Structures are given as C-alpha cells and as structure tokens.
Amino acid sequence: MQTPDEARTRVASFEIFLTRFLDDDGRPLCRLPAAARRPQRLLHAYRLMARIRAFENKAVALQRTGQLGTYASGLGQEAVNAAIGLGLARDDVYLGNYRECGVPLARGVPMAQILQYWGGDERGMAWPRTVPAFHDFPFAVPVASQVPQALGVAYAMQLRHEKRATLVTCGDGASSKGDFAEAVSAAGVWKLPVVFVIINNQWAISLPRSRQCAAVTLAQKGLAGGIVGEQVDGNDLIATCHVIETALARARSGAGPQLVEALTYRLADHTTADDARRYRDAAEVDTARKHDPLARLHAWLEAQCGFTAQDETRLQAEVAAEVGVAVKTFLATPAPPPEALFDALYAELPPALHAQAFAAAGGGEA
C-alpha cells in the first residue's frame, strides 16, 4: 500500500522564462531576432527613448520650479514604454497607469498635452483624433483599476471578429490588487486578445517588490489564471520589443491573452512629492543606474550600427528643441474657464445642473 503522501499525484507544475538579449554593456547574449538587426528600427526606438527621457527630466524640472503639479516620473522605464508604443498597431487600444507617459508619447500625443494634464488641466487628455492614441484610455490613477477594463475592450474586439489587440500596463504594486487578479483570472476564459504588462520597477512608493508578494515572479500570476506568463528584461529594448510584439501578434491571431512581467527599476522618486531616500539605499539606485536602458541600447548602436558621438549630440539637440517648444506651448495655454467644470459631464447638461453651471460661470448663486 502507498502512504497517503505517495498516493498524491502531481497535477500541475510550472516554469517561468526570462528573455534577455543584451547584457548591461550592450553586448548580445544570443543570436538576435531579425527585427533587431534592422538599424533604422533600432535608431527609431532609441530616438523615442531619448524623447521620453528628455520629457521625464523636463517634467520633474518644471515641477521643481513651480510650473507643473505633482509628477510621477517614469525615469528608467523608457525601454518598456518605447517597446509598447512601437509594438502597438494603430488600431490597437492601450490602457495605462499614470507613470507610463512614454506610451502616449510614442502613440503621437503631443508633449504639451501631457504637460497640460499634469499641470492640472483635463484638456490634456482630449487627445487629437489624428493620433494613434486617440482611442487609448486616459491615464488611470486608482491603481490597477484599468486592468479589468481592458477585458471589456478586448471583448468588444473579439465579438466583432477584429484582428486587434488590447494592451494594459500596471505596476508591481498593482499586481497585489483584486482588480488585477479578477482580470487575469477571467481573461483566459474567453481567450481574449489582451496583453497584460506588469512594469515591475521594484518599488510601490516605499514598499519593495519583496514585500509586495512572496511569489518568485509576478509573471506566474498569469499561470494562475490559465494564461501564458513570462518575464522580460524591461531595460533591454530589443528583448522587450520581441516579447511584446510576439504577445500582441498572438492576441491578434486569436491565440489568447498573455501576461508579461517587464523587469525594470524606478530610478526616480515615486512622485515629485516623495523622497525615496527615506526608504531605499542610495547604493541600490547606483547599481540600478548601471542597467540603464538608454546606455545599453546606445552601446549596441555604437558597436553595430555606426552610431557616433555626433549623432548623439544631434539627437539630443533635436529632442531638447521638441521639449522646449512643448513647454512653451504648455505654459502659454490659459487655464480652463470656470464653466468648463460642467463641460462633457454628461452628453448634454441635464436641466438639474443649469443653475449650478450658471453660478459657476459667475452668474451668482441661483
């Protein structure tokens, strides 16, 4: 007779893979996929990352000088932002959290509008009809709340037999929330065309990844929901592009949802209202800087694509000029008029609110 322990049978086991193509110095760890060998594409990606970084730095500088509200910098997360922005097709839909301004930038949203939003003006999210981001969601501020919404977007695509995909990002902290769990748990039931990307930057304000969840990876939460889960080095642009593009292609083809955990690091404070020195070691941040996503791709471009110091100087000048124009536009935009409180509250302002709208516009209390 077997013992009770021996009588148990293994019904499931799992493994999680991490994809990494370049080492910290930009040297290839394997033969790279074909797409990664196209210099124009990589230069384009690097330019986008440079734009995002310049934007992040300027946004913080504007806040420090009293010209912008509280800002949540995505410094250090440029590669995963760029990879998502480049991987999404025009007709795909992106839902993102507040730290990922790089994605709307990649999807055509003018820098000035993103500044306008963080400057305290809702019109910063009235993105132009002409840009790919037009159908994307505005930044989600309540953590993880955007994740289950992505299922509804993806469901609509599937119901209409469209070859489109939905991609939603959240942070490592968000993966602790019920919103996230409900979404990942349900997505596989309908094999929805949705890609979940956890941008694991290791910190949720002051709480480190190790205190967020005891699971070895966050990617395995996908497996708990019956969908593919994998990790990628989110500071490796080439690897992240590869993983995100593959996941999006799978989703569009009807093969179902996927969870990607992109490993990166929040080089900045949580927001400009935070001081991370209170809770994390400077040494840890110094180490993280050695994995800088821009430096890594830059090294590759220098070694493989003939990218020169002059090219870098020219690029930085062009990016600085773009940011400069955006800041000027943003600062020159007047605040919304008081009656804008009532704009687009409902499709049509209900009669019940006419008196309040009149009062807000300076007409006096009704």
Add this chain to the structure above:
Amino acid sequence: MARRKAAEVTLVEAINLALHHEMARDENVVVLGEDVGANGGVFRATVGLQEKFGPGRVIDTPLAELLISAMAIGMATQGLKPVAEIQFSGFMYSCLDQLANHAARLRHRTHGRITCPMVIRAPNGGGIHAPEHHSESVEAFFAHVPGLRVVVPSTPARAYGLLLAAIRDPDPVVFLEPARCYRLFREAVADDGIAAPLDTCFVEREGTDLTLISWGGMMHEVRIAADQLAADGVDAEVIDVATLKPLDTQTLVASVAKTGRCVIVEESPRAGGWASEIAAELAEHAMMNLFAPIARVSGYDTIMPLARTEARFIPDVGRILSAVRKTLEIAPLG
C-alpha cells in the same frame, strides 16, 4: 414602430421585455453578469436572452463584481452598449471604484474623447426575506456621484420604458430595481420600444392637500397610504421620483409649492439618504410655500436587519400615515 398589443406583465418581466426589445433593435447591446445566460439570472430578468442572442452577447461572467463593472466600462468605450447585472445591490460596493472613478468621469476627463454608455442594473431593497447583504438600499451612494444617472423604477411600465431610456442614454446609468416589486403586481405594458423620459419625475396622482414623494419599492406603500388618505378626505399628490440623479427638482418644487405639505418616503437609512437631498432642495426653493416642516419617513440609521425583523426597518403604511397626520396637525387642512 408598430404598436404591439399590451400584455399584463410583472416588473421583472417588463425588464426582460425591454432587454429583448433592445437587443433585437441594436446589435451593440450586450448583457453580462453572473448566471445571466442559461440560468436566465437569479431573478429570471435575463431569461431567454442567451437562447435568442447567443453566448457572445449574453455573457456569463466569472464570479467577480468588480470585473463585471470594469468590463462594462471597457465595452462601452468601444461602442458596445453593455447592460451589466449585479445579482443584489449589496454586492455593488466593489463596483463603486469603477463607477465613481471611471464610468462617471471618462467623458469629462477626456473632454468627450472617450464615453461610457453603459447600464449596471441590480435588484435593490428588502422585503423578500433574503439572506444578509441581499436587502440593501444603495441608491444614495451612487446618486452622490457626479456623472452618473441613477434610475429606480416602481411599476412594470416604467421599468420597461426607463430601462430602454437607460440603455439608449449616452452616459452611465445605475438602474436599481425594487426586488420586492418584481412580482408584486401585473400591469399592461406594450412592447412598443418607446422609452420613458429620464430626468423627469412622474406625478402619478394629482392632489391639492399634501405631496407624497417616493421611489422604487416604497411607492407601493405610498400608493396604499394615498388611497387611505383619500378615503379620509385628504387629497394627496403622489410623485414617483424614478430618476434620482439628475433630480427633477422643478416638478417636486412645483408640487410642494401647490400643496404646502410634504412627506418624503424612502427605504434606505435616513442619514445622507436621497430624501435628505430632496428635502434640502425643497427647503431652498419652496420654503415660503410650506405650511408645515418637510417630513421624512425612512429606514433607520441601523444595519439592515435580517429577514425576521426587516419589516420593522422598512417603512410601512402606518409610519407614512403617522407622518402625514403629524404634518396635518401642524398645518390643518382647510
């Protein structure tokens, strides 16, 4: 649209009729929720829909209320018209974040770029001897949120017309159905596809002596009270608020300005209930026409009791009449 013969239906059958009508009329309408498919919903509000429109448009979701509300939002942004069912309104609290932080404000925070034409419906209120948490009255929570509409029907015909209006409305609507009225009585409802107006109270009985204001399940007791008052020679005007948000203050003020006496009846706990909002509006706009203070008859500021004592919590005809008598003592007719 061809006028169809009116059938005598219950309130829950009227809901079902409206869902059938709108799903046939507009292929963008989808229904989602727990057990809404083969089971037809725990109250049978969605019965027959999946057979007719398929599992793609009548969606049995996993047991996750937050997910249901969030999915409805995602669908609505893509041009679908989701009608989400939550099995009991006491389980809607986990939808509050999605509804208040997203559904209600997507249009505003994107200046109309992204909109959210969705309906979330649930049975509301007590009186059906259900287990704990199955008898809550939650309308005031949602009515407080700018950007939402809150609709509470009280008759089969209004349930039919208001649900059509809610589905066709370009903004999010919380649609709370009085569970104890689901099968309380029948009424002729023509399946004519004609929506009832939102933003408008229904003056369902005109009177000169006193205004009785209520909505949802309490309308039943209010109607009985009005009949008894009529037998005693008191001519009460009866108003079904029906759409709580945005509130049709004008109709309410006009009525109270005419009668000078007002009793507001609601089932939910008293503090911060929607009767308080109505009372404040009336105080601001009809004070000079009042002969007596505005009276509220409501549930108590207690936990909704379990089945054996729920009748002590829910206002009954006696409590309504007692409030009316007090009003009339202060300001006698005549």
